[in-house]
Amino acid sequence: MGLVLAWCCSAMAQSDFTAALLGTGHDERVDGGDGCLNEPDFIAGVYDAVTQLQAGGNGYGCDSEWGAFTEFDFTGIGAGSVILSVTLFLRYTGYGDDAMGLPYIGVYGYEYTGGPVVLPRAELDDHTALAIFAPTSVTNVDIAIDVTNFIRDLVLEGTFQTGFFVCGVFSEVGYNDMVYFGGLDHAHPPRLVITTDNPVGNDRSSWGGLKSLYR
Numbered sequence: 432m433g434l435v436l437a438w439c440c441s442a443m444a445q446s447d448f449t450a451a452l453l454g455t456g457h458d459e460r461v462d463g464g465d466g467c468l469n470e471p472d473f474i475a476g477v478y479d480a481v482t483q484l485q486a487g488g489n490g491y492g493c494d495s496e497w498g499a500f501t502e503f504d505f506t507g508i509g510a511g512s513v514i515l516s517v518t519l520f521l522r523y524t525g526y527g528d529d530a531m532g533l534p535y536i537g538v539y540g541y542e543y544t545g546g547p548v549v550l551p552r553a554e555l556d557d558h559t560a561l562a563i564f565a566p567t568s569v570t571n572v573d574i575a576i577d578v579t580n581f582i583r584d585l586v587l588e589g590t591f592q593t594g595f596f597v598c599g600v601f602s603e604v605g606y607n608d609m610v611y612f613g614g615l616d617h618a619h620p621p622r623l624v625i626t627t628d629n630p631v632g633n634d635r636s637s638w639g640g641l642k643s644l645y646r
Contacts, residue, residue, distance in 0.1 A: 445515065450505035450623040453543075453592070454478035455615040457485045457499040460552065462604045467493030473555075475500040475541060475596050476548040483524060483611040487534045488603030498550075498598030499612055501621040502543055505582070506591040512627040517582040519595055521574045522619035523566055527609035534608045537600040538562045540581045543592035550596055557600050566610045573619070574612075582625065595621075 456479040460470040475498075484499035501521075508514075519538065526533055537560035541548055557563060562576045578595070585593055597612065613619045 448508050448625045450503040453502040455501045459495050459497050461493045461495040463494040473498045473550040481614050482617045484614045486597050487609040488606030490605050490607045494605040496603040500596045502594040503623045504592045514583050515626045517579045517625045519576040519578050520622040522613035523574050525570045525611045528607040533566045534599040534603050538576050539596045541594045543594050
């Protein structure tokens with residue numbers, strides 16, 4: 432009776448997965464008196480077709496500020512993938528009036544619902560931000576934001592959709608410091624790139640079969 436040895440060969444391959452972009456949009460909230468509305472919340476999850484997403488303060492008319500959002504589906508990474516890193520890319524396309532200085536921008540994660548999501552302005556600050564960055568006068572560049580831990584936690588919970596909201600770290604109401612990012616219809620829309628360490632697969636072979644591969 433011949434001896435048959437089973438050889439099991441496995442390997443790991445690093446790969447980049449780009450999540451499906453579900454939609455983008457921006458929202459203006461007004462925070463003023465003298466007949467102006469008073470809206471303490473942003474609303475995310477209502478898509479629009481604008482090319483330039485706005486974030487920052489508006490000091491004209493009723494004082495207000497803007498925030499932008501983007502939503503993704505990353506079901507395609509598959510269960511069992513080991514997430515090495517996750518990067519959100521936002522194309523910084525321009526700014527309005529920087530005479531008062533450009534705002535510090537915070538990136539916040541929120542639960543995807545497939546519809547409108549209320550985001551209280553009071554809960555968006557430097558303590559709840561996933562990341563904070565400072566736009567400059569250099570435009571048409573990608574801002575890369577590390578959101579690895581946030582996405583890892585979602586995947587562990589079995590959640591494969593999420594939203595990201597972008598606005599001033601602190602309220603920008605009354606300032607003229609608007610900045611712009613590429614939206615869904617821009618040549619460079621938001622991207623969520625997930626780097627995983629995926630199993631390639633296992634091949635089993637007898638000793639004789641393995642020897643034949645090297646003759």
